[in-house]
Amino acid sequence: MSSIRVNPETLTVLDRPNSYIGKTVPRPNLDRLLQGRGTYVSDMELPRMAHVVFLRSPHAHAKIVSIDAAAAKQMPGVLAVVTGKELAAVITPWVGVLSHLKGLKSAPQSAIAIDRVCWQGEAVAAVVATSRAAAEDAAEHVAVEYRELEAVTDVRTALDAATPVIHASLGDNLAFERIHDAGAVDQAFAESDAVVEAEFVFGRHTGVTLEPRAVVADWNAGEARLTIYQGTQAPHMVQNIAALHLGLREAQVRVVCKDVGGSFGIKVHIYADEMATYALSKLLRRPIKFVADRVESFNTDIHARDHRCKGKIGVRRDGTITAFEIDDLTGIGPYSMYPRTSAIEANQVVNLVGGPYTNKNYRARARVVFQNKNVMCQYRAVGHPIACSVTEGLVDLAAMKIGMDPVEIRRRNLIADNAYPCASPSGLRFEQLSHQASLTRIVDMMGYEALRAEQAALRKKGIHRGIGIASFIEVTNPSAAFYGVGGAKISSQDGVAVRLDAQGSVICQTSITEQGQGSESLTAQIVGSVLGVSMDRVRVILGDTDVTPYGGGTWASRGAGIGGEAALQATKILRKNILDVAAVILQSTPAELDIVNNAVVNVSDGAPRIELNELARIVYFRPDTLPPGIQPELMATKHFVPREYPFAFTNGVQAAWVEVDTDTGFVKLLKHWVVEDCGTIINPQLVDEQIRGGVVQGLGAALFERCIYDERGQLTNANMADYLVPMSCEMPDIDVGHNVSPTRETELGAKGAGEAGTAGAAAAVTNAVNDALNPFGTIITEIPLTPQVILTALGRI
Amino acid sequence: MTAPIAISLTVNGERVEAHVLPRLNLADFLREQLKLTGTHVGCEHGVCGACTVRVGGDIVRSCLMLAVQVNGASVETIEGLSDSGEIADLQAAFRHRNALQCGFCTPGMLMAAQDLLQHNRTPAREEIREHLSGNYCRCTGYQAIVDAVENTARARTELRA
Numbered sequence: 001m002s003s004i005r006v007n008p009e010t011l012t013v014l015d016r017p018n019s020y021i022g023k024t025v026p027r028p029n030l031d032r033l034l035q036g037r038g039t040y041v042s043d044m045e046l047p048r049m050a051h052v053v054f055l056r057s058p059h060a061h062a063k064i065v066s067i068d069a070a071a072a073k074q075m076p077g078v079l080a081v082v083t084g085k086e087l088a089a090v091i092t093p094w095v096g097v098l099s100h101l102k103g104l105k106s107a108p109q110s111a112i113a114i115d116r117v118c119w120q121g122e123a124v125a126a127v128v129a130t131s132r133a134a135a136e137d138a139a140e141h142v143a144v145e146y147r148e149l150e151a152v153t154d155v156r157t158a159l160d161a162a163t164p165v166i167h168a169s170l171g172d173n174l175a176f177e178r179i180h181d182a183g184a185v186d187q188a189f190a191e192s193d194a195v196v197e198a199e200f201v202f203g204r205h206t207g208v209t210l211e212p213r214a215v216v217a218d219w220n221a222g223e224a225r226l227t228i229y230q231g232t233q234a235p236h237m238v239q240n241i242a243a244l245h246l247g248l249r250e251a252q253v254r255v256v257c258k259d260v261g262g263s264f265g266i267k268v269h270i271y272a273d274e275m276a277t278y279a280l281s282k283l284l285r286r287p288i289k290f291v292a293d294r295v296e297s298f299n300t301d302i303h304a305r306d307h308r309c310k311g312k313i314g315v316r317r318d319g320t321i322t323a324f325e326i327d328d329l330t331g332i333g334p335y336s337m338y339p340r341t342s343a344i345e346a347n348q349v350v351n352l353v354g355g356p357y358t359n360k361n362y363r364a365r366a367r368v369v370f371q372n373k374n375v376m377c378q379y380r381a382v383g384h385p386i387a388c389s390v391t392e393g394l395v396d397l398a399a400m401k402i403g404m405d406p407v408e409i410r411r412r413n414l415i416a417d418n419a420y421p422c423a424s425p426s427g428l429r430f431e432q433l434s435h436q437a438s439l440t441r442i443v444d445m446m447g448y449e450a451l452r453a454e455q456a457a458l459r460k461k462g463i464h465r466g467i468g469i470a471s472f473i474e475v476t477n478p479s480a481a482f483y484g485v486g487g488a489k490i491s492s493q494d495g496v497a498v499r500l501d502a503q504g505s506v507i508c509q510t511s512i513t514e515q516g517q518g519s520e521s522l523t524a525q526i527v528g529s530v531l532g533v534s535m536d537r538v539r540v541i542l543g544d545t546d547v548t549p550y551g552g553g554t555w556a557s558r559g560a561g562i563g564g565e566a567a568l569q570a571t572k573i574l575r576k577n578i579l580d581v582a583a584v585i586l587q588s589t590p591a592e593l594d595i596v597n598n599a600v601v602n603v604s605d606g607a608p609r610i611e612l613n614e615l616a617r618i619v620y621f622r623p624d625t626l627p628p629g630i631q632p633e634l635m636a637t638k639h640f641v642p643r644e645y646p647f648a649f650t651n652g653v654q655a656a657w658v659e660v661d662t663d664t665g666f667v668k669l670l671k672h673w674v675v676e677d678c679g680t681i682i683n684p685q686l687v688d689e690q691i692r693g694g695v696v697q698g699l700g701a702a703l704f705e706r707c708i709y710d711e712r713g714q715l716t717n718a719n720m721a722d723y724l725v726p727m728s729c730e731m732p733d734i735d736v737g738h739n740v741s742p743t744r745e746t747e748l749g750a751k752g753a754g755e756a757g758t759a760g761a762a763a764a765v766t767n768a769v770n771d772a773l774n775p776f777g778t779i780i781t782e783i784p785l786t787p788q789v790i791l792t793a794l795g796r797i
Numbered sequence: 798m799t800a801p802i803a804i805s806l807t808v809n810g811e812r813v814e815a816h817v818l819p820r821l822n823l824a825d826f827l828r829e830q831l832k833l834t835g836t837h838v839g840c841e842h843g844v845c846g847a848c849t850v851r852v853g854g855d856i857v858r859s860c861l862m863l864a865v866q867v868n869g870a871s872v873e874t875i876e877g878l879s880d881s882g883e884i885a886d887l888q889a890a891f892r893h894r895n896a897l898q899c900g901f902c903t904p905g906m907l908m909a910a911q912d913l914l915q916h917n918r919t920p921a922r923e924e925i926r927e928h929l930s931g932n933y934c935r936c937t938g939y940q941a942i943v944d945a946v947e948n949t950a951r952a953r954t955e956l957r958a
Contacts, residue, residue: 026892033900034888036835036875040901043834133820210839210847210901210935261837261901262935294840516898516936689895689941696938720844720933728939729923729930757938 013530013572013747014680017596020525020535024685027521028535038259041214041231042291049216049287050079052280053135054273055125055142056299057117060151060372060713061166064115064144067125072141077134080284081142082126084112091279092245096336098486101343104176104368106336107167111276117146118166118334119374120714121299123273126280128288151372151713155308155331158369166334166370175336176343176368180350182425183361188323192314196397200390201782203706204306204331207379208725211261212292213301215274217281226253228278231260233268233513234553239545240489241270241339242278257543263515264697265379266301268555269337273300298718303707304379306331307386309349313394314361319404319412323361324354324425326390330376331369337377339488343368345376348383348475351426353391355473356435356651357413362425372713380697382556384474384759392470392763393781396770406469406767407448410439414471428473433651434739435471438675441737442469442653446673451657459775465670466772468656470763473649476678476752477561477743481646493641494558495549496566498527498574500634502620504598504613506531506538508570511551512563513543517754518686519559523567525682526748530571531578532595533612549637557752560682561648565746566640573636581632582615640746648743648751652676654695656764657732660772662794665787667703667769669732676756677739680749687753688736694757695734700726702762706784804868808833809877817864823857824848826864827874835875835904839933846932849905850874856912875904884911887949896945898936906932910946918957919950 014021032038069081093108112123125142129135150164157163158173165172189195216229226248232238235255243250260267277290292300307330314322328349332342346366354362399409414435415422423429448467455465483490491511498508508527512519524538541547551566552558579590582600586593586609593600599608600615618625619632626632642648657671674691681687704724708717717723742749762783769790770779778793791797801816808831817826824841827833827850836859839847843861850859851873878884884907890896897903906929913920913928920928925946926939934942 027895030892030897030900031888033897033903034891034907035879036833036837036904037879038900040834040837042838043828133818208933208935210845210899210933211837212839259901260899261839262899264935294842516900518895518898685895689898689937692938692940693898693936694938697935719842720840721842725933725935726939727930727933728926728943731926731939733940734938 019529021529027518040211040259040261041229044216046287049289050128051132051135052288052290053127053139054123055139057122057124059146059148060120061149062117062146065147066145068143072138075138077130078138080128084110084114087112087279090283094338096338096341098341098488100486104343105170109335111272111279119372153371153713155329155369173370175370178350178366180364185323185361185363188361189314192322193317194401195314196401197312198781200309202305202307203784204303205701205705206301206303207264207266209262209266212297214291215277216289217278218287219281221285228255231267232257233263233555235545236550237490255545257513260515269377295718302377303374309390311390311394313398315398317402319409321357321359321413325363326353328366331371333373333375334370337375342377344378345383349386352387355424356471358415360425373709381755381758385762388472388760389763396767430649431645432741434677434741435651437739438653442655442673442675445737446655464772465659466768468764468768470760471653472760473651474756474759475647476557476650477642477648478556479642479646491552493639494551494563494566495639496570497549497637498570500616502616504616506533509541509548510563511548512559513554519554522560522682526564526567527571530568531575533598557754560750561752564750565748566638568748570636570638577633584630642745644745650678650751652756654760654764656768658768665790672732672734675737677741678753679742679751690753691736691757692734695761696726696731698758698761702765702783703785802865806867806870808872819865821864823859823862823864833874833876837901847902847905849908856908890945890949894941894945896941902934
């Protein structure tokens with residue numbers, strides 16, 4: 001890996017002696033996880049803790065005629081069987097809408113279904129017992145009588161007059177529609193030398209976090225306080241929502257997030273069964289634990305994607321793209337998720353299509369429909385894989401039509417690196433991107449010309465290899481424009497409190513959270529660098545609403561860019577405060593002093609003057625030795641939120657090199673390359689691993705992952721044996737390169753990197769497969785690219 | 798439901814006497830009765846590999862084995878391998894290569910990797926990828942894990958040379 005600095009910066013607060021910024025250092029506290037001594041919620045036990053198992057609907061859509069729990073209540077170990085009606089006494093329903101998504105509608109959703117179930121897997125009763133096994137045994141003895149209703153499953157007919165309306169009060173099955181029209185699209189198509197159209201189909205898939213969702217809710221009736229232990233990306237959001245619907249003040253709810261076994265957006269939402277668990281704890285006045293089993297995970301963790309998007313591109317013979325047009329249709333299940341809503345992804349698709357290119361003519365329609373399947377919502381790289389696959393698929397089709405190389409058509413249309421700031425036809429503002437430099441770099445990394453030669457040579461031997469390229473943009477560092485403006489109480493600012501303790505160590509509390517990305521590490525690296533202390537002196541505390549400043553958490557690639565900047569600014573203040581005290585103690589001036597290697601030193605000659613632990617000793621234990629009136633302040637807090645740009649866009653390009661077996665339909669991934677630009681890189685290794693992990697999740701969607709529903713709304717592959725995820729033997733090595741265009745909105749200059757990999761991987765692979773199949777005259781625009789899809793396209797089956 | 802059955806075994810070298818229900822699987826026994834929570838439960842049907850432990854020296858899916866089946870056996874978990882120092886180098890390699898993110902698959906992954914290195918001292922990259930295919934990781938994309946195992950194999954070979 002190497003970096004090219006597009007915008008060389010002058011010396012900053014980060015370019016200090018012994019800075020950790022830009023250095024690969026191991027994440028702190030990994031040994032805990034390496035020794036199996038972490039604390040995941042599924043590991044937790046509390047005194048008097050009971051276990052809840054949810055009895056779930058076997059039908060996609062049905063009236064609940066009756067629930068008879070009498071027999072179940074007599075089973076050994078059973079403490080309670082609670083229906084939706086009974087639970088409604090302690091928790092109110094919710095509606096997943098936000099005001100900035102104009103026209104978005106949804107119906108009230110209850111923690112446990114009342115009267116009607118709307119998807120296979122919706123909870124109809126909670127069985128609470130002294131063990132999970134006892135609760136499962138008893139659940140089998142709860143008799144529920146259903147009257148099945150017609151299930152709405154196909155998004156293509158969801159809006160037809162003949163299709164039943166899932167929520168009568170809403171009038172139809174249309175949750176949200178957005179139309180966008182920029183430039184002169186019809187005229188542009190008319191003046192094009194070629195116009196190409198295709199329909200792109202994206203399967204429903206899900207996150208498959210290796211640790212299923214888990215909650216321990218502990219209502220202490222004596223304190224009138226609820227403590228929620230949950231693997232969540234957004235503790236303060238959970239606190240707000242739990243309090244709101246349980247009729248509590250926020251101060252009565254504490255959310256603690258310890259180790260989290262994978263999140264990827266799955267754990268940024270609030271699920272009905274989690275709400276039910278909080279409510280059950282309050283109702284039964286004891287700790288209640290809920291851990292989803294794998295079948296429940298498949299049936300109730302949010303699903304993602306499920307789009308059918310018609311796309312159209314106009315192009316001139318010289319390769320100039322003249323217009324993009326899309327018509328996207330997506331199904332979100334029976335309810336818009338709460339509190340982030342399920343319209344964000346379609347909205348993002350409209351925002352992002354065509355984003356890397358100079359073209360200004362763009363028309364889009366996105367429709368979001370209800371259906372009787374599991375809820376669909378934001379998952380890693382929300383909307384990006386759809387937008388990228390449609391855009392890049394269309395660009396390749398256009399190139400093919402006019403006989404131009406896929407790299408060349410991109411070179412001619414990508415926004416020039418010196419054209420910033422500028423805006424996309426959907427109104428997105430770009431501060432500084434590096435599409436052209438990224439393309440040049442990836443072509444170099446992959447040895448593009450040599451690969452083309454190899455491809456041609458192998459083709460003569462009947463070996464079908466293909467190259468796929470996909471440029472992309474990524475939304476990171478979201479401001480209040482994402483959720484706050486729509487009325488969601490989801491913080492877009494984050495806070496960091498940093499203090500020097502009495503032994504000279506540094507304790508840092510941050511509102512961003514850790515799910516393995518390296519939030520703890522990047523925070524310690526920034527604090528250590530800015531303050532001048534070694535990382536092993538910095539302890540980072542995350543994930544506790546009683547302890548950390550108020551903030552958004554870790555999602556939408558915001559931890560480093562927003563939480564990191566708060567850490568930087570807080571530490572600058574602490575540094576100043578320490579130097580003020582040091583100047584008093586040393587009878588010097590703050591300007592003459594610096595902190596290096598855990599000691600205050602002279603700026604002039606670097607000579608050590610006083611160790612930080614000695615300074616701390618004086619401040620905490622012998623303040624009487626300081627001059628009168630001196631009140632040292634060895635703790636500082638700062639918050640940060642982006643204000644200039646609603647989002648800090650990043651960019652990049654991915655390339656895939658694949659081989660397609662035209663007899664079996666199997667796709668072998670030979671190599672994958674990524675060049676991305678996330679601004680200032682705090683820890684190169686962590687960035688690279690975010691990219692690689694993201695790519696592999698994108699590859700899963702491209703090749704394997706799909707929730708297969710039948711026409712009655714039954715999920716037919718809700719287990720890990722039938723739902724395929726990438727395995728190590730199938731994955732390629734992934735080379736990652738970087739450009740560095742720091743955002744000038746912050747002193748840190750960091751943008752996000754968590755979703756770039758997922759954004760473009762499927763597009764690159766699909767383009768590569770189509771490139772491999774070029775001699776067969778077939779184009780595939782559907783993922784996952786299963787052997788069945790490929791053999792069908794080849795006419796073999 | 799049938800009555801609990803007495804079992805006697807060693808776990809990480811310690812003798813354990815317990816009464817277990819016949820239906821209790823080994824993963825739940827380790828986690829719930831012995832509080833050895835380093836063995837993780839990801840799928841409960843033998844696919845994901847997070848619950849991998851050693852029984853009699855061989856790696857097994859503890860979710861697919863019943864606790865009564867380990868009567869008289871020697872069981873080793875991640876806690877045992879960590880405390881004995883047997884995989885200290887492998888753990889260090891994972892740390893330095895950032896071969897874990899959320900860490901949930903890691904105990905099982907380390908178990909499987911150590912098993913490979915015991916049976917094949919110089920595995921090729923493809924062999925590492927093949928051997929670890931029964932252990933899912935959703936975070937890393939596997940490359941860092943393969944690198945860490947490869948580095949450990951190389952370092953152990955150099956130590957022996």
